[in-house]
Amino acid sequence: xxxxxxxAENQHNPAPRVWLETYGCQxxxxxxxxxxxxxxxxxxxxxxxxxxxxxxxxxxxxxxxHAEERVLRRLGxxxxxxxxxxxLRLGLLGxxxxxxxxxxIEKAPWLDLVAGPDAYRxxxxxxGAQSFDPAVDVRLNRAETYGDIAPEYACGxxxxxxxMRGCDKFCAFCVVPYVRGRERSxxxxxxxxxxxxxxxxxxxxxVLLGQTxxxxxxxxxxxxxxxxxxxxVDGVERIRFTSPHPADMTAGLVxxxxxxxxxxxxLHLPAQSGSNRILAAxxxxxxxxxxxxxxxxxxxxxxxxxxxxxxxxxxxxETDEDFRATVGLMRTVGYDSAFTFKYSVxxxxxxxxxxxxxxxxxxxxxxxxxxxxxxxxxLERYRALIGREFxxxxxxxxxxxAGRLAGKTPQFKTAIFPGRPEIAPGATVRVRVESxxxxxxxxxxx
Numbered sequence: 001x002x003x004x005x006x007x008a009e010n011q012h013n014p015a016p017r018v019w020l021e022t023y024g025c026q027x028x029x030x031x032x033x034x035x036x037x038x039x040x041x042x043x044x045x046x047x048x049x050x051x052x053x054x055x056x057x058x059x060x061x062x063x064x065x066h067a068e069e070r071v072l073r074r075l076g077x078x079x080x081x082x083x084x085x086x087x088l089r090l091g092l093l094g095x096x097x098x099x100x101x102x103x104x105i106e107k108a109p110w111l112d113l114v115a116g117p118d119a120y121r122x123x124x125x126x127x128g129a130q131s132f133d134p135a136v137d138v139r140l141n142r143a144e145t146y147g148d149i150a151p152e153y154a155c156g157x158x159x160x161x162x163x164m165r166g167c168d169k170f171c172a173f174c175v176v177p178y179v180r181g182r183e184r185s186x187x188x189x190x191x192x193x194x195x196x197x198x199x200x201x202x203x204x205x206x207v208l209l210g211q212t213x214x215x216x217x218x219x220x221x222x223x224x225x226x227x228x229x230x231x232x233v234d235g236v237e238r239i240r241f242t243s244p245h246p247a248d249m250t251a252g253l254v255x256x257x258x259x260x261x262x263x264x265x266x267l268h269l270p271a272q273s274g275s276n277r278i279l280a281a282x283x284x285x286x287x288x289x290x291x292x293x294x295x296x297x298x299x300x301x302x303x304x305x306x307x308x309x310x311x312x313x314x315x316x317x318e319t320d321e322d323f324r325a326t327v328g329l330m331r332t333v334g335y336d337s338a339f340t341f342k343y344s345v346x347x348x349x350x351x352x353x354x355x356x357x358x359x360x361x362x363x364x365x366x367x368x369x370x371x372x373x374x375x376x377x378x379l380e381r382y383r384a385l386i387g388r389e390f391x392x393x394x395x396x397x398x399x400x401x402a403g404r405l406a407g408k409t410p411q412f413k414t415a416i417f418p419g420r421p422e423i424a425p426g427a428t429v430r431v432r433v434e435s436x437x438x439x440x441x442x443x444x445x446x
Contacts, residue, residue, distance in 0.1 A: 015045045019053035023071055024061025026242070027180075027209055028094055030160050032059045033151035035093065035120050040152060042124035050081065055089045055127060060096035062179050062346070068096055075108045082110050089127055091115065098138050098179035099348065105134055117165070117180050118144045140181035142166075147190035150197065157395055157426045159203045161194055162186060163226065164210035169245060171272075172283045172351040173315060173343065176211050183211075185218040188226055192233060199235025204393060204426050205408075206230060207240045214244035214253055223248075224256040231262040237428070238393060239263045240412070243270060243310075247285040249294055258301040265302050266412040269295070270310035274329030275322035278315055283350065288329060295333055306336040306411035311370055314343040314363035316354040323366050330373055336381050336411065337439075338374045342367050375438050382413070382436035389446045390415065394427045409441070417443040 018039055022032040035057070036046065047053035056078055061067045075092070082088050091113035092104060098116035105111055113126045116138035126135040145165060153159050166181040167174070195206050208230070210216060216223040223241075230239055239262045246269060257263045269291075273279050276287050286294075299305055311326060330338070342363040345356055358366075392407040392415045399406070405419040407429070417431045431443035 015043055016054040017047035017052055018044045018055045018057060019047040019050040020057045020059065021074070022059045023067060024059075024095065026160050026207075027162070027211070028059050028061055030151065030162050030209055031094060031117060031120070033153055034146055034149060034162075035059065035123065036152040037149055038120050038123055044124075050078065053081075053088070055091070056081065057091045057093055060092060060094040062095040062099035062175055068100070071096055072104075072107055075111070079108075079110045089113065091123075091127070093117075093120070093123075095175070095179040098140075099175060099346075101136060101138050105136075114138065116140065120146065121149075142182055142184060145184055145186045145190075147186040150194060153198065153201075153203075157203060157393060158205040158207060159198045160207045160209050161191060161198070162210070163191055163208040163213055163223075163241070164216050167211040168215070169212055169285065170283060170350065172281060173312065173346070173349055175346045175349050178348045180211065183215060185216045187218055188221045188229060191226065192229060195230055195233045195236055199233060202426055204236070204428075205238035205240065206236050207242060209242065211243070212245040212248060213241050214248040214250075222250075222252070224250070224253045227253075227256055227263060228260065231260045237262065238410070240266060242268045244268070245285075246270070246291055246294055249298070251297075254297060254301050257298075264410045264412065265304045266306045266308075266410065267298065268308045268310075269298075271329060271333075272310055272312050273315065273318075273322065274326035275318070276325075278318055278322050278326075281317055281351075282312075282315060288325070291329075292332065304411065306413065307333065308337040308339070308412075309333070309335050311338055311340045312343050313340070313366040313370060314356075314358040316343070316351055316357050318343075318358055327370065327373060330370065330377065334377055334381065335374065336413070337378055338370070340367060340370050340374065379436070379438040382438060382441060385413075385433045385441060386436060387433060389430055389432045390441075390443075391428050392417070392431050392443070394423055394425050394429060396425045414440040415443045416440055417445055420445070 020032055022028050050056055060071050089112045092111055093115050094117055097114045101114050111134050113135040118141040119137035122137055129135045164185040166183045167176045168183045170177050214223045216226055274288055390409040392409055394405055394407040398404040398416045403419050404416055406416050409415055415431050430446040432446040433441045433443050435442040
């Protein structure tokens with residue numbers, strides 16, 4: 001197979017072009033920005049479309065089975081480029097690469113490289129390897145944080161900054177610790193340096209990322225201290241983080257959220273189930289009572305707080321009584337929004353050997369019920385804001401409605417409002433809510 005030279009090797013050849021597609025969570029988006037920076041350092045440039053690329057990379061997710069099926073279909077589509085351009089390098093990155101590398105190479109024999117989340121520094125070397133066999137590096141590295149590499153962020157008023165990698169929770173349903181490794185925190189000085197650089201570029205909102213981001217600890221710096229330090233960065237107007245684990249929401253963190261104006265009153269607090277029996281089977285590390293007590297403390301400390309959550313239906317052993325308990329939790333908390341999923345058995349997880357005890361049809365029925373319930377709750381909570389005024393960070397034109405702009409309230413709700421020539425992305429404007437759907441606020445300028 002012909003190797004694509006880097007610019008450093010041959011200054012007379014045009015820079016090799018890379019097309020990178022991202023699947024999955026915001027952590028994968030952040031990793032793709034990191035990969036782009038690593039490859040640019042080595043002389044690669046982004047391609048405008050896959051047809052023009054010398055290298056095509058897919059950064060993937062392994063959390064749910066349908067994500068893997070989608071990626072395999074996409075790999076099959078991209079294989080046509082290799083038939084007409086044999087020198088093209090096709091690679092798979094990320095969690096899916098880590099999770100199922102042997103099967104992937106069998107199912108997609110045209111792959112040239114497979115790299116896990118801790119192998120991105122080696123991508124230029126792997127792309128340059130001359131071999132008939134694919135280059136594979138899926139070793140997990142407990143020391144790797146990429147803290148010294150500045151990701152190549154897309155333009156915008158919000159940036160997602162990785163604060164920690166990996167996870168130590170080992171929830172029974174989750175593959176993350178096996179594909180992203182154990183917890184390790186990025187040094188606070190690296191995070192703060194990155195935040196200052198972003199602020200200088202016009203970024204107004206920083207979102208700290210981590211699988212269990214509030215478990216962050218680097219030396220004497222815990223997550224509350226990191227948030228306080230980030231709040232002192234000039235130019236950063238809003239701070240958010242995702243996703244915290246309920247068991248790591250300390251009293252000090254709640255107090256910091258309540259005291260620091262830059263930390264926005266929005267929290268994604270995954271519940272997963274409203275049944276203590278299922279929570280124990282999931283190894284979540286808290287009870288429904290402890291979760292509700294935390295919600296009460298958060299709302300007492302931060303009265304304007306908006307809450308979202310994750311809900312899984314159909315976990316192994318979930319009875320109708322367990323499911324009804326989840327519905328009851330959703331009604332009791334009254335989430336502003338929720339991400340809801342059918343349980344998917346994942347190889348290598350602790351629950352894999354248990355298999356499925358809930359039929360696919362029943363999972364679908366339960367999922368439809370919680371989606372309908374959340375839609376009703378969201379609509380009620382959004383409509384309750386009619387007549388209220390909020391400061392909105394302007395992001396840009398609304399998806400629909402000529403001349404209208406969109407942005408986020410402090411509670412991370414989408415606000416749609418009339419545009420004016422003097423209002424540019426990055427500005428903060430005050431709006432008054434005039435109507436609402438279950439997903440957005442229709443506003444006038446206040």
